[in-house]
Amino acid sequence: METHAIGYAVHVCDPLPLSVTEPLPNGEGRTFQPISTTLVHGERDAVLIDPPFTTDQIEEVAAWVAGRGRNIIAIIATHGHGDHWFGDNEFAERFGAPVVATAGAIAVMHGNVAARPFAWDKLWPGQIPDAPVTAVTVPDNTLTLEGHDLHLVEVGHTDTEQTSVLHVPDLGLVAAGDALYNGAHMYIGESAGGGLDAWRAAISTVEALAPRHIVAGHKNKDLDDDATRVIAGTRQYLDSAETALKKCSTATEFFHTMVARHPDLLYGKTLLWVGAKALYALREPDADPVAASVAAWF
Template identity: 95%
Template sequence: MAGRGKNLIAIVATHGHGDHWFGDNEFAERFGAPVVATAGTIAVMHRNVAARPFAWDKLWPGQIPDAPVTAVTVPDNALDLEGHALHLVEVGHTDTEQTSVLHVPDLGLVVAGDALYNGAHMYIGESAGGGLDAWRAAISTVEALTPRHIVAGHKSKDLDDDATRVIAGTRRYLDSAETALKECSTATEFFRTMVARHPDLAYGKTLLWVGAKALYALREPGADPVAASVAAWF
């Protein structure tokens, strides 16, 4: 950014999954800009820090920098960039709890984090007990912003960011997953069914498999949601 004469005013975290913010403090130090998030996202960030010894650090030992939660909220969840309004819009549950998107009205743009996916298999491992319906409600919240462009956190590099297509594709995948969950009795069967039904999606199969393992583990009597989510990665 500095090499292009741009001033970085903030680093925005849309949700609490560690892979989306564990490196933010290094950017904050380099550019002298705060890490910004909603209060709900900050709470989930703290939970991801607590989970590091059991999940993140086991998956990538020694590769993740020290990452205390330094994110702060901003008044009305709004930023001003050279006279242009940027809004952190809370959308609730998507692929984790208490997520948000960044809305740039002047550009008709939504930076969606993981609220929308674009040409990729989706992580639904935290969507038991009504999570798919909650995710659909989140999509409707984004749609009500009438964006023209949506930048998804998980996307195919070969696809554009057309908002109408991205929204429709995400909804279609959630509907497909809901049907498959009713039809399939095991995580393996669910995974194979989703791959077969979406042959155009080459990216994200690992997330699909991990999510399937978590969801089907939760079908066992007395299953613990946190333990199921962590164990699904191993």
């Protein structure tokens, strides 16, 4: 098969406000993370990875994609959190492409659909399109773009269960979804019971791919995608969080400790607070993980 040179481009949507008006413990208003969308493109075709989820963001990214002038052959979801796939069907319809994910990610997608009435649609009322799960798997979790293989690599638990990354060996690229973060506080609210060690193992799986570039699903758009720096920063944050969880007796203390330890992180304090509330709620006897996770947002 004839091959052509490929490249990638990234669009980062700015953080969205949430419907919750109560400020964070430091007095700041609540906003969501910036959301990264990656386009891996050849001369004619391209794949779109982890596009955003609200109507305004969908329009913004769809215009960006259309301006690149490529034929979209697949919409790829790296994991099941709705902010990275609730918009997929809109993009699939506009660009005539299937939605692709691993079987594990698809299973988590169904859980996020079930959670919509209790969380997503309350946080962004009227802003998220209808999003039934339409994703399909592909043989060996591999696609081909103008002669270049693109691999969905399963990495297990990161900020949710059964996540994956897209590895593009010929670019030295990993589109990492939420396996790695870049310049934003990390969501650790689903990491009780050994989740941080599982996340470290996922990072090692990504590192073994020897990427040069890593696009994090949530990143500061002013930072580059240098793989060594992104991996080191993500590991450092997990280590810092583990230390703080042992030291701090309340979610509020944990929040202030992490903000003080990472003054360079301009984004994601809402996710830091939500994750802290969920984890500390689970320290209570007979706590329900699903109830704790949902209640932490409000």
